[in-house]
Amino acid sequence: MKRILAVLVGPLLALVCASGHAQQDAATLTEQPEGDAQRGRLVFGPCRSCHFTDARAGHGNGPNLYRIFGKVAGKQAGFDYYSEPLRAAQFVWTPRVLDAWLAAPMQVLPGTTMMSPGVPDAAQRADLIAYLQLVSVRETDDAGEP
Numbered sequence: 001m002k003r004i005l006a007v008l009v010g011p012l013l014a015l016v017c018a019s020g021h022a023q024q025d026a027a028t029l030t031e032q033p034e035g036d037a038q039r040g041r042l043v044f045g046p047c048r049s050c051h052f053t054d055a056r057a058g059h060g061n062g063p064n065l066y067r068i069f070g071k072v073a074g075k076q077a078g079f080d081y082y083s084e085p086l087r088a089a090q091f092v093w094t095p096r097v098l099d100a101w102l103a104a105p106m107q108v109l110p111g112t113t114m115m116s117p118g119v120p121d122a123a124q125r126a127d128l129i130a131y132l133q134l135v136s137v138r139e140t141d142d143a144g145e146p
Protein backbone atom coordinates (compact mmCIF):
# COMPACT_ATOMS: atom_id res chain seq x y z
CA MET A 1 0.00 0.00 0.00
CA LYS A 2 2.78 2.38 0.96
CA ARG A 3 4.40 1.65 -2.31
CA ILE A 4 1.24 2.40 -4.28
CA LEU A 5 0.89 5.67 -2.39
CA ALA A 6 4.45 6.65 -3.19
CA VAL A 7 3.85 5.96 -6.85
CA LEU A 8 0.75 8.14 -6.80
CA VAL A 9 2.05 10.91 -4.58
CA GLY A 10 5.38 11.35 -6.38
CA PRO A 11 4.01 12.73 -9.64
CA LEU A 12 1.36 14.73 -7.77
CA LEU A 13 4.01 16.42 -5.65
CA ALA A 14 6.02 17.14 -8.76
CA LEU A 15 2.96 18.83 -10.24
CA VAL A 16 2.31 20.89 -7.11
CA CYS A 17 5.95 21.98 -6.91
CA ALA A 18 6.01 22.84 -10.58
CA SER A 19 2.93 24.99 -10.12
CA GLY A 20 4.64 26.90 -7.35
CA HIS A 21 7.56 27.75 -9.57
CA ALA A 22 5.85 28.18 -12.86
CA GLN A 23 2.19 29.00 -12.38
CA GLN A 24 1.67 29.58 -16.06
CA ASP A 25 2.82 26.07 -16.97
CA ALA A 26 0.70 24.45 -14.30
CA ALA A 27 -2.31 26.44 -15.44
CA THR A 28 -1.93 25.32 -19.02
CA LEU A 29 -1.63 21.73 -17.80
CA THR A 30 -4.65 21.68 -15.58
CA GLU A 31 -7.04 24.27 -16.93
CA GLN A 32 -9.04 24.25 -20.08
CA PRO A 33 -10.88 27.34 -21.13
CA GLU A 34 -14.63 27.03 -20.61
CA GLY A 35 -16.23 26.56 -24.01
CA ASP A 36 -19.44 28.09 -25.30
CA ALA A 37 -21.45 25.67 -27.42
CA GLN A 38 -23.35 28.40 -29.26
CA ARG A 39 -20.14 30.05 -30.39
CA GLY A 40 -18.80 26.58 -31.10
CA ARG A 41 -21.58 25.91 -33.58
CA LEU A 42 -20.08 28.64 -35.75
CA VAL A 43 -16.51 27.43 -35.22
CA PHE A 44 -17.69 24.03 -36.43
CA GLY A 45 -18.91 25.63 -39.70
CA PRO A 46 -15.91 24.64 -41.85
CA CYS A 47 -15.92 21.10 -40.38
CA ARG A 48 -19.52 20.67 -41.52
CA SER A 49 -18.50 20.35 -45.16
CA CYS A 50 -17.04 16.96 -44.25
CA HIS A 51 -18.62 15.90 -40.94
CA PHE A 52 -22.20 15.31 -39.80
CA THR A 53 -23.12 15.53 -36.12
CA ASP A 54 -26.51 13.82 -36.48
CA ALA A 55 -26.28 10.07 -35.87
CA ARG A 56 -28.70 9.31 -38.69
CA ALA A 57 -26.81 11.31 -41.29
CA GLY A 58 -24.02 8.74 -41.47
CA HIS A 59 -20.58 9.61 -42.76
CA GLY A 60 -19.64 12.39 -45.15
CA ASN A 61 -16.18 13.02 -46.56
CA GLY A 62 -15.16 12.60 -42.94
CA PRO A 63 -16.55 10.19 -40.32
CA ASN A 64 -19.69 11.01 -38.32
CA LEU A 65 -18.96 12.96 -35.14
CA TYR A 66 -22.09 12.16 -33.10
CA ARG A 67 -20.89 10.96 -29.66
CA ILE A 68 -17.29 11.00 -30.84
CA PHE A 69 -15.96 11.37 -27.29
CA GLY A 70 -15.22 7.98 -25.77
CA LYS A 71 -14.72 6.32 -29.16
CA VAL A 72 -11.40 4.81 -30.17
CA ALA A 73 -9.99 6.91 -33.00
CA GLY A 74 -10.23 5.67 -36.56
CA LYS A 75 -12.54 2.72 -35.99
CA GLN A 76 -16.06 3.77 -36.99
CA ALA A 77 -17.88 1.15 -39.02
CA GLY A 78 -18.85 2.20 -42.52
CA PHE A 79 -16.18 4.85 -42.96
CA ASP A 80 -13.67 3.43 -45.42
CA TYR A 81 -11.30 6.35 -45.81
CA TYR A 82 -9.32 6.41 -42.58
CA SER A 83 -5.62 7.05 -43.03
CA GLU A 84 -3.07 4.46 -41.89
CA PRO A 85 -2.17 6.37 -38.71
CA LEU A 86 -5.80 6.76 -37.63
CA ARG A 87 -6.63 3.18 -38.58
CA ALA A 88 -3.76 2.02 -36.36
CA ALA A 89 -4.52 4.49 -33.56
CA GLN A 90 -5.04 3.10 -30.08
CA PHE A 91 -6.32 6.20 -28.33
CA VAL A 92 -9.79 7.33 -27.29
CA TRP A 93 -11.15 10.73 -28.27
CA THR A 94 -11.49 12.89 -25.20
CA PRO A 95 -11.96 16.66 -25.19
CA ARG A 96 -8.29 17.07 -24.27
CA VAL A 97 -7.03 14.78 -27.05
CA LEU A 98 -9.25 16.45 -29.62
CA ASP A 99 -8.04 19.83 -28.39
CA ALA A 100 -4.42 18.80 -28.93
CA TRP A 101 -5.12 17.38 -32.38
CA LEU A 102 -7.20 20.28 -33.68
CA ALA A 103 -4.45 22.74 -32.81
CA ALA A 104 -2.62 21.46 -35.91
CA PRO A 105 -4.08 18.19 -37.29
CA MET A 106 -1.51 17.54 -39.96
CA GLN A 107 1.48 18.22 -37.69
CA VAL A 108 0.11 16.30 -34.70
CA LEU A 109 -0.89 13.27 -36.79
CA PRO A 110 1.39 13.17 -39.83
CA GLY A 111 -0.21 11.18 -42.59
CA THR A 112 -3.78 12.05 -41.64
CA THR A 113 -6.08 12.43 -44.61
CA MET A 114 -8.05 15.15 -42.86
CA MET A 115 -7.35 18.16 -45.03
CA SER A 116 -8.14 20.79 -42.44
CA PRO A 117 -6.04 23.48 -40.83
CA GLY A 118 -7.87 22.63 -37.60
CA VAL A 119 -8.60 25.44 -35.16
CA PRO A 120 -5.39 27.20 -34.09
CA ASP A 121 -7.14 29.42 -31.51
CA ALA A 122 -7.44 27.73 -28.09
CA ALA A 123 -10.60 29.56 -27.05
CA GLN A 124 -12.29 28.68 -30.34
CA ARG A 125 -11.27 25.04 -29.89
CA ALA A 126 -12.88 25.06 -26.44
CA ASP A 127 -16.08 26.43 -27.98
CA LEU A 128 -16.03 23.80 -30.72
CA ILE A 129 -15.53 21.01 -28.18
CA ALA A 130 -18.43 22.32 -26.08
CA TYR A 131 -20.57 22.23 -29.22
CA LEU A 132 -19.57 18.63 -30.03
CA GLN A 133 -20.42 17.67 -26.44
CA LEU A 134 -23.80 19.35 -26.72
CA VAL A 135 -24.78 17.64 -29.98
CA SER A 136 -23.70 14.33 -28.48
CA VAL A 137 -26.21 14.44 -25.62
CA ARG A 138 -29.12 15.01 -27.96
CA GLU A 139 -31.08 11.92 -28.90
CA THR A 140 -31.42 13.16 -32.47
CA ASP A 141 -31.49 16.57 -34.01
CA ASP A 142 -35.22 16.52 -34.75
CA ALA A 143 -35.42 19.93 -33.14
CA GLY A 144 -33.01 21.27 -35.75
CA GLU A 145 -29.48 22.39 -35.22
CA PRO A 146 -28.93 23.73 -31.70
Ligand code: HEC
Binds near residue numbers: 046048087098113119
Ligand atom coordinates in the same frame (compact mmCIF):
# COMPACT_ATOMS: atom_id res chain seq x y z
C1 HEC B 1 -12.02 18.32 -46.01
C2 HEC B 1 -12.80 17.46 -45.16
C3 HEC B 1 -12.65 17.62 -43.64
C4 HEC B 1 -12.75 18.76 -42.89
C5 HEC B 1 -12.97 20.19 -43.37
C6 HEC B 1 -12.62 18.34 -41.51
N1 HEC B 1 -12.45 16.99 -41.44
FE1 HEC B 1 -12.28 15.89 -39.72
N2 HEC B 1 -11.90 14.25 -40.83
C7 HEC B 1 -11.87 14.19 -42.21
C8 HEC B 1 -11.33 12.92 -42.65
C9 HEC B 1 -11.12 12.45 -44.08
C10 HEC B 1 -11.04 12.21 -41.45
C11 HEC B 1 -10.32 10.85 -41.33
C12 HEC B 1 -8.87 11.28 -41.13
C13 HEC B 1 -7.85 10.17 -41.09
O1 HEC B 1 -8.21 9.00 -41.17
O2 HEC B 1 -6.65 10.50 -41.00
C14 HEC B 1 -11.44 13.06 -40.34
C15 HEC B 1 -11.37 12.68 -39.00
C16 HEC B 1 -11.85 13.44 -37.95
C17 HEC B 1 -11.98 12.98 -36.59
C18 HEC B 1 -11.69 11.57 -36.09
C19 HEC B 1 -12.96 10.73 -36.19
C20 HEC B 1 -12.77 9.28 -35.83
O3 HEC B 1 -13.70 8.49 -36.10
O4 HEC B 1 -11.73 8.90 -35.28
C21 HEC B 1 -12.44 14.04 -35.87
C22 HEC B 1 -12.74 14.05 -34.39
C23 HEC B 1 -12.58 15.15 -36.77
N3 HEC B 1 -12.22 14.76 -38.04
C24 HEC B 1 -13.00 16.43 -36.41
C25 HEC B 1 -13.00 17.52 -37.29
C26 HEC B 1 -13.27 18.88 -36.88
C27 HEC B 1 -13.65 19.31 -35.47
C28 HEC B 1 -13.15 19.67 -38.00
C29 HEC B 1 -13.26 21.17 -38.12
C30 HEC B 1 -12.25 21.93 -37.42
C31 HEC B 1 -12.82 18.79 -39.11
N4 HEC B 1 -12.73 17.50 -38.63
C32 HEC B 1 -12.67 19.20 -40.42
C33 HEC B 1 -12.28 15.19 -43.07
C34 HEC B 1 -12.45 16.51 -42.71
